[in-house]
Amino acid sequence: MAIDDPRLRELEEKNALLETRVKHLTNDLHLTREENEASLVRYLDIHTNLEKKVAERTAELARTNQTLQNEILERRRAETRLQQSQKMKAIGTLAGGIAHDFNNILAAIMGYTEMSLMDTDEASSVHRRLTNVLKATNRAKELIHQILTFSRQNDPEIRPMAPLPIIKETIKMMRASLPATVEIRQRIPASSAMIMADPDHIHQILMNLCTNASQAMAKNGGTLELRMTEVDFDTETAHRDQDLLPGKYLKLTVADTGRGMDRAELEQIFDPYFTTKQTVDGDGSGLGLSVVHGIIHSHGGTIAVNSELGTGTTVDVFFPIIEPAKTDPAAVKTPIPLGRERILFVDDEQALADVGLQMLQRLGYHVVPRTSSVEALEAFRAHPDRFDLVVTDQTMPNMTGTELAREIHRIRPDIPIILCTGFSEKFPGELGPGIGIDDFLFKPIALRDFADTIRRVLDQPHISMTS
Amino acid sequence: MNAENDRPAAMDAIFEQLDQSDIASIKGVVSGVLQIISDPTSTAKNLKEIVEIDPPLTARVLFLANSAHYAPRIKILDIMQAIIFVGFDAIKELALSQKVANIFQNGATVGGYSSEALWKHCLATALFTKMIYRREFRERGDNAYACGLLHDIGIIALQQFMPEVFYRILKTAEAENIALTAAEKAALGFDHADLGRAITEYWNFPEDIVQAIGAHHAPGQDPSRLAQTLFIADTVTRGNELGYESRPAVEKALFQTCLNELNINHQAVALVLADVQKEIANMETQGMLSYGNR
Numbered sequence: 001m002a003i004d005d006p007r008l009r010e011l012e013e014k015n016a017l018l019e020t021r022v023k024h025l026t027n028d029l030h031l032t033r034e035e036n037e038a039s040l041v042r043y044l045d046i047h048t049n050l051e052k053k054v055a056e057r058t059a060e061l062a063r064t065n066q067t068l069q070n071e072i073l074e075r076r077r078a079e080t081r082l083q084q085s086q087k088m089k090a091i092g093t094l095a096g097g098i099a100h101d102f103n104n105i106l107a108a109i110m111g112y113t114e115m116s117l118m119d120t121d122e123a124s125s126v127h128r129r130l131t132n133v134l135k136a137t138n139r140a141k142e143l144i145h146q147i148l149t150f151s152r153q154n155d156p157e158i159r160p161m162a163p164l165p166i167i168k169e170t171i172k173m174m175r176a177s178l179p180a181t182v183e184i185r186q187r188i189p190a191s192s193a194m195i196m197a198d199p200d201h202i203h204q205i206l207m208n209l210c211t212n213a214s215q216a217m218a219k220n221g222g223t224l225e226l227r228m229t230e231v232d233f234d235t236e237t238a239h240r241d242q243d244l245l246p247g248k249y250l251k252l253t254v255a256d257t258g259r260g261m262d263r264a265e266l267e268q269i270f271d272p273y274f275t276t277k278q279t280v281d282g283d284g285s286g287l288g289l290s291v292v293h294g295i296i297h298s299h300g301g302t303i304a305v306n307s308e309l310g311t312g313t314t315v316d317v318f319f320p321i322i323e324p325a326k327t328d329p330a331a332v333k334t335p336i337p338l339g340r341e342r343i344l345f346v347d348d349e350q351a352l353a354d355v356g357l358q359m360l361q362r363l364g365y366h367v368v369p370r371t372s373s374v375e376a377l378e379a380f381r382a383h384p385d386r387f388d389l390v391v392t393d394q395t396m397p398n399m400t401g402t403e404l405a406r407e408i409h410r411i412r413p414d415i416p417i418i419l420c421t422g423f424s425e426k427f428p429g430e431l432g433p434g435i436g437i438d439d440f441l442f443k444p445i446a447l448r449d450f451a452d453t454i455r456r457v458l459d460q461p462h463i464s465m466t467s
Numbered sequence: 468m469n470a471e472n473d474r475p476a477a478m479d480a481i482f483e484q485l486d487q488s489d490i491a492s493i494k495g496v497v498s499g500v501l502q503i504i505s506d507p508t509s510t511a512k513n514l515k516e517i518v519e520i521d522p523p524l525t526a527r528v529l530f531l532a533n534s535a536h537y538a539p540r541i542k543i544l545d546i547m548q549a550i551i552f553v554g555f556d557a558i559k560e561l562a563l564s565q566k567v568a569n570i571f572q573n574g575a576t577v578g579g580y581s582s583e584a585l586w587k588h589c590l591a592t593a594l595f596t597k598m599i600y601r602r603e604f605r606e607r608g609d610n611a612y613a614c615g616l617l618h619d620i621g622i623i624a625l626q627q628f629m630p631e632v633f634y635r636i637l638k639t640a641e642a643e644n645i646a647l648t649a650a651e652k653a654a655l656g657f658d659h660a661d662l663g664r665a666i667t668e669y670w671n672f673p674e675d676i677v678q679a680i681g682a683h684h685a686p687g688q689d690p691s692r693l694a695q696t697l698f699i700a701d702t703v704t705r706g707n708e709l710g711y712e713s714r715p716a717v718e719k720a721l722f723q724t725c726l727n728e729l730n731i732n733h734q735a736v737a738l739v740l741a742d743v744q745k746e747i748a749n750m751e752t753q754g755m756l757s758y759g760n761r
Binding site: 021030035 | 607
């Protein structure tokens with residue numbers, strides 16, 4: 001039964017509209033929820049990507065940071081090295097200064113001792129004792145020379161030399177400084193083999209190697225062995241083993257039974273400032289093997305180190321042997337040459353002026369001593385013809401020896417001049433040509449050197465100076 | 468299926484110009500977005516890449532994403548931000564509509580027709596189709612939206628590639644009070660629905676879109692749901708001042724058949740239409756109907 005009521009139809013229409021509206025909203029809501037879920041997945045995806053990027057950047061930063069840390073560490077090491085080398089330089093300068101003064105003291109000791117020796121009977125016990133004083137003085141002179149060599153870093157004087165005496169000398173020195181727990185064994189055959197080297201360097205190398213060896217045995221003691229052998233490398237061996245030119249080599253071996261080194265340490269031993277000792281500030285042993293390495297290679301030689309942890313270390317050093325030169329047959333005892341010429345002797349140190357005066361007088365010369373270059377110049381200017389020779393110190397206040405020489409030559413160009421220098425001063429050859437010096441003497445001056453040089457200069461055919 | 472062989476020879480003049488035209492310029496972005504729609508696993512990054520490849524489009528999308536319509540909480544500076552703050556689906560629709568809007572520019576006003584009016588109609592059809600899908604079928608309706616935007620691409624092609632012929636057809640249709648499609652068929656042997664099908668098929672767009680566009684004036688034998696929905700949307704929007712043709716030559720019977728087959732009552736049509744009108748009005752106020760990038 002259909003009821004056709006417009007109000008009912010209107011209500012039905014409204015109802016249908018509302019129902020549709022509800023359906024629409026429900027569906028929309030459902031889809032929106034789905035979409036939101038999908039969005040969430042996408043955001044998570046974006047988030048993951050971002051996190052990945054953050055992780056990547058963090059890792060990159062960590063790497064950069066590590067690099068930086070390494071650089072800082074490297075920088076600190078370099079700073080330590082720089083400080084160390086500055087300290088070494090300061091010590092060198094200080095040592096040089098002390099050595100210079102000490103050298104002058106030695107000159108006086110040597111001079112008086114030599115004169116005393118001449119005054120005493122060779123058979124007497126006093127003579128024997130004085131001879132020992134002179135020997136000790138000579139050793140002191142060597143020591144001073146070493147200190148000055150170290151502080152001056154002078155150019156090496158590479159010349160043909162027989163290393164045997166130096167090696168013996170070094171062993172003697174080492175023996176004194178080694179602890180009682182270290183035994184020294186040496187197999188050094190008598191050899192006249194000659195090598196091209198600076199004696200100071202050979203000494204330095206051996207000291208260094210022996211010091212290392214004894215330090216390696218400091219804790220438990222052991223045996224320090226020194227060997228010297230001659231080896232002949234044929235082409236193959238030379239190249240394979242040591243990268244050397246074929247030929248004859250002098251092989252010096254320093255072996256210890258100390259703590260030894262592991263592979264990692266062995267790889268670093270030629271690095272500057274490497275040490276197996278605990279580095280306590282101020283205990284830096286310095287350049288060590290790096291310098292040894294450099295010296296040996298500059299001599300055309302090489303160095304080989306073998307070591308085993310707990311067993312010991314063996315260092316082999318090779319120097320090319322040169323054909324033995326004819327040994328100088330001179331230098332045998334000839335009487336000390338004397339003379340009666342008039343000498344102007346200048347040294348600003350009273351003690352040295354005194355000893356010089358007495359030495360020259362003993363040699364028979366007439367001496368006018370002066371303790372200042374200005375006074376010496378005045379004395380010369382007053383009577384230029386009264387002198388046959390001028391012997392002057394180099395380092396003096398107001399006027400140096402070379403300046404004095406120039407002034408004296410201005411007055412009398414033909415007067416011969418001998419210049420005395422200490423080790424710490426400039427090498428005479430560095431003073432330049434044409435300075436008008438006839439010869440040089442190195443302080444402390446031995447009596448024989450003094451006598452020989454003076455005689456040689458006075459006896460040479462004199463060439464008039466025109467400068 | 469070989470599209471070129473099935474194509475009427477009369478379209479040759481249009482296809483000769485197509486590849487070099489402005490219309491072809493939308494192909495890349497549109498097919499990219501369609502691909503994202505069809506792939507449920509697509510990510511925000513995929514969408515971002517498709518939009519950012521087109522700098523003018525990117526600028527336009529960012530401009531609109533920052534407008535009062537979406538009212539983001541922060542200033543959006545790139546597409547990824549837009550996706551996060553405005554929403555993946557909103558940006559997808561924006562990219563699509565703004566790209567398609569590019570080709571609805573210039574052209575003369577003839578009678579009730581202008582390209583501006585046509586664009587408004589396409590947008591309304593897209594919204595209508597989508598809303599039906601969502602509300603009646605409980606489906607996302609992304610393809611439906613794209614389909615609505617593109618359904619009259621044939622008209623744009625006619626207007627651009629043979630403007631004189633097209634304007635003459637418009638006048639004829641008006642003077643004789645016949646449907647535009649009828650006038651087109653009489654003059655060319657094909658109508659803009661045929662042309663739209665041919666173009667989208669040539670571009671390898673999804674088959675359901677191609678067929679729906681081809682059938683949007685006559686969902687004939689065994690029509691797809693998309694084709695029927697599009698037909699309803701096109702019909703309704705044109706009948707309610709959301710179109711270029713104020714006199715829809717609607718076959719009422721066909722329209723009712725489609726509604727019946729889709730099980731859509733007239734209340735639903737009324738509700739959706741009201742929402743579409745509201746949305747279009749809102750977009751008009753926001754200036755979102757002004758064209759493309761220029």
